[in-house]
Structures are given as C-alpha cells and as structure tokens.
Amino acid sequence: MSSPKGTALITGASSGIGAVYADRLARRGYDLILVARNQQRLNAVADKLRGETGRQIAVLPADLNEKAGLAKVEAVLRDDPGITMLVNNAGIGSVASILQANVDTMEAMIDLNVTALTRLTYAAAPAFVARGTGTIINISSVVGIAVEALNGVYSASKSYVLSFGHSLQKDLAEKGVRVQTVLPGATATEFWDIAGYAPQKTSEITMSAEDCVDAALVGLDAGELVTIPGLHEEALWTRWEADRRDISPKFRNAKPAPRYGLASRSASAR
Template identity: 35%
Template sequence: MKTTEPSISKKPTALITGASSGIGYALAKRFAQEGYDLVIIARNEAALTALATECQTHTVSVLIIAKDLTQPAAVQEIYQSLEEKQITIDVLVNNAGMGVWGAFSETAIEEETQLVELQIMAVMRLTKVFLPSMIKRQTGKILNVGSVYSYTPVPYQSVYSASKAFLLFFSDAIRNELKEYGITVTVLCPGITTQTNFRTSLATKKEKSFLTMPAEQVAQIAYQGLLRKKAIVIPGLVNKLYVNLMRFLPRAILASGVHWIVSVFRGFKVPKKG
C-alpha cells in the first residue's frame, strides 16, 4: 500500500475497485481530471502505479492498494488502513469484475466462488463499511458497475449474469433506504466495452463495431450519470434498446432467446447426455 502524495487534503475522495485496467482505469482518470483524490484498488500493483503517475498531472493524491478482493478479510484491511490515514470516502465505485464462461456443468466451482466473492460479497462488504460515515455526513455517492446482463439470464455465463442482476436489485433497494440521507446509488450497465482485459479474455473478434464502446466513453457517461444522480446509466443507444426489449420479454423466453444467440455466436454447446 503506498501513497503518491500526502493524504491530508480537502478534495473529495473516490475509491475505485478494479482500477488497474478497463472501465475502472478510465473512471479513475476521469475522477482525477475532475479534481478528486483517489484510492485505487486491484491486484496488479504495477498497473495501479502507472495509473497513479498518469493521475499526478492533475495534482491529486492517489493511494494505491494492491489487494485481492476475493479474500474475505480484504475489505476490513482496506477500511482499517483508510481509518488510520483519516481518509474519508465520498464516492465508492464497485467496479472490479471477472468473467466465467462455459456450461455450468463444466465450469470450475472455484472460479464461480471467486466471482461471487468479488462481484457480490466484496460489494456488500465495501458498501457496509463506508455507509456509516456517509450517513453521518448526510452525503455520498455509490456507483455499482453492473451490465446489460443485469437484465438477462445468460446461458454459459449463468453465475456472471446472476451476479449482475444481484447488483441491480441490491442497488435499487438500498437507493430507497438511503434517499433520506442524501446518498445516491447509481448502477452503470455497459454493453460490450473495448479497451478492457475483460474483452481480451473473451476474445471478441470484432473489437470495433456499432455494438461496442471504448472504456473511456463508458467512464465519461458513467461520471455524468453519477453527478446527475441517475439511478441507472446505460451507455449507448444499442444497449438502451437491448435493455428495454429485455424488460418486456418474459424471462423464460429471454433465457432461451439468449441461449440461441450465444450458441450461434460463441460456439458454446451444452454437453450431450449419455
């Protein structure tokens, strides 16, 4: 854990998980441009250090925390270290994510457990530890990074899509609990986003098309939505159309439709019985 400048500062502070690449990296740069001090978290310390150097041009303080958020003790350790440094979090960005692709009957439970630790448990833990101070100060912003898959059960990404649906429901619920304290909860639901390692691992052949959007543009739209206190931010017309279509279809039809699309475009097949 290292700081690139003294932590005593009057600027608001944004904590961003998964800041070492992709959407988190772009969001961190955006917040730095807007004059926020940063707490950036991910496992890849070298990438976080490179980001901190980039952000220095905006004369903000950046605290790097290299941590694996799938470890149950990680959040408490982060919280304690921030308490010791008297750093107050004004904006919490739960962005860190990972994918698990394949038929559920074939994927490794260890990977799915990690995904749940990262995209559900760590989000709950981080929200739990930073809310009391936000409530006390009667101000705060939370940005949870979901996906257009928050609205769809997705065969061959079953646990991933279910975790994104959790984020949406969880955020919708606590937003209403927190209204009276002046705390906003925004869910970002991107579609296919380029300039990310997530897409590299999925090996999307076509990086640039009308279906995709670069991480920097997604981050810009997310930042504006957060400032406008929007409940849901869906970047791009295609993604908005997709989500609205999903809203009107019964879930059973949705899942079988997405199953067909995924099977055709991704080549996944359910193993034959017998």
C-alpha cells in the first residue's frame, strides 16, 4: 500500500544528512525515492529501512553533475504524482582558497550545489502546485551567511540556496507548497573528507547528522521558513532577517547617495 503521506525524494541519500533524512522520513510514514551516485550504498540504505519500517523504498542511481542523470531525476519529479516532498541535499564543498582551488572543480561544485538543486526544484514545484500540496527542503549552510569561513565558491553556492528559498517562499506560499531552507553548521559527515579537512568531523563544535536532521524536522513541523540547528540565540536570526527586509525598500532611489558627492559636482557643472 502506498503511504498516505506520499513519497519523499531525497538527493545525496546514500550517507550523511541525506541518509538520516531517509531514516527519519520513513519512520514518519513516507515512502522514499533515494538518489545518489553509488547504487551499492543506496541499496544498503534502502534494504535496512525496508526491513525496519516496512515502507516502499526505491533507489534511483544518478550523477546530478551529468545532464542525463539530472534529467532522469527531473522526469521522476514531474511525472510521479505520489511525490509529496523533495529534499535537495546533494552537494559538495571545499576549504581551498581561490589561489589553491582548481576552477574546473569549482564549476562542478556550482553545477551540483546550484544548478542541480535549481532544476530539481523547478521540476517539483509545478507538480506540487497542481496538486495543491507539497514540501521542498533545500539544504544550505551557515557559511551562506558566514561566507568567509570556507571556500568562497562553496559559501556563495549556499548563499544562493538561502536567497532562492526566500524567493520560493514568496512565489509558492499561497499555493499550498511549503519551502524550508536548512542551514547546518559543521556536521559530522563525509563532507569533510571530500572537502579536504577530515579533522573537522571530530571537532567539539561539530554536530551529529542525526541531531541536525532531527532539529530540522522539528523546525519544519513548527513552520520555520529557515532552520539553523546550531543557532541557540533565535533572536539573532529574527533581527538579521528583519533588518534585511527593512533595508530592501531603501535601495529604491534614482539619485546616488550624498556621500558620493555627485550632486555638488552636477551643480558646479551648471
């Protein structure tokens, strides 16, 4: 029997945060479609969860950095009416500076962290709107705000996810689609092995993937638009967001600000 909650499609589901989302959502009663490159690891996650939860779990091996793989997942999101949730978790990072990092590697990071996430969201959103319900969870990072912390391209890609989420919330809020942007801090996953700084996994400031996802799902249940599991002082985010929204109308000026001295220059020219 299909789940009354529908099916959650999770990218990057073979390990780390994605695998924990798979576990938690299956236990909440969702059927799953698990997406990642490594079919063997996907099968292991799926077999374990089928045995423990009894949910229907499909694996969809795909490399989201390749057009064919990305198109395959887009088609499933567009065409499968049972999908009610998309978790855009797949991503890679780096700790290298612009003087150390390879630009082709950086382009591949943009392709996965930005382009794939965007295309999958564009595939899911119209289908969710047509059915009047759906949830999109996009995994950003605290470095989307603390942009100097790691590699600049990685930070910029996560800033994109945060900004994209704000826009999605504006566009979809009245159409029955929930959009949550999650900003994990340092989390104990293979991310750090790939990014080039494995010791971070055991740092005293590093959160477990289980705690990160559990907090994010509580935030989802509470209706949070942006969830930052490691930020204890919630008022700091509330103030940051209020200031951002307050400054936005103040950009609307046809003349440069007086501090640039262009008004006096124009007067003297006359």
